[in-house]
Amino acid sequence: MASRDWIDIESFEAIDDTEQFDRPDIPRVEAVLSGAPERDWQQFFIVRARALEQTHPGLKMEILADRLGFHTRASNVEETCRLVHEAVQGTNHDFAAQRAAEEQRIADRNHEVHELMSRVKTINAAWPPEDPTG
DSSP states (O other), rough: OOOGGGEEEEEEEOOOOOOSOOOOOOOOOEEESSOOHHHHHHHHHHHHHHHHHHTTOOOOOETTTEEEEOOOOGGGGHHHHHHHHHHHHHHHHHHHHHOOOOOOHHHHHHHHHHHHHHHHHHHHHHHHHOOOTT
16 A cells, blocks of 8 residues: 555644633644545544544544544543544554455456457457358
8 A cells, every 4th residue: 555545643732822712611632643634534434533523522623634633631642542443443454445345446457457358359250150041
């Protein structure tokens, strides 16, 4: 797979918004990703992120370029970082499985085309068929 097909979290950064006037109630953390994920990868991530957000009210994840932002309290930041990491790794596996299945479908179709070409050559070699009434 291409390097952008497998995304890792390289580090986490707490965002210092203490000087901002209008800020959310829960502080923000950003996971620095190993690259900017492709749109297809992000679609798989959204499915996992929404499922995780359903089971962990208040958790909202969003990807911006090569960063994954979320809000968390200091008291449970380690657990939240682990959940985010699991979501990223799960997305990698889902995306890889989808790509492998797609590649297999393409290989199967290509095999079918080659088999079809071979059979058509056989048909052409004996063409036209004999007229059974003739």
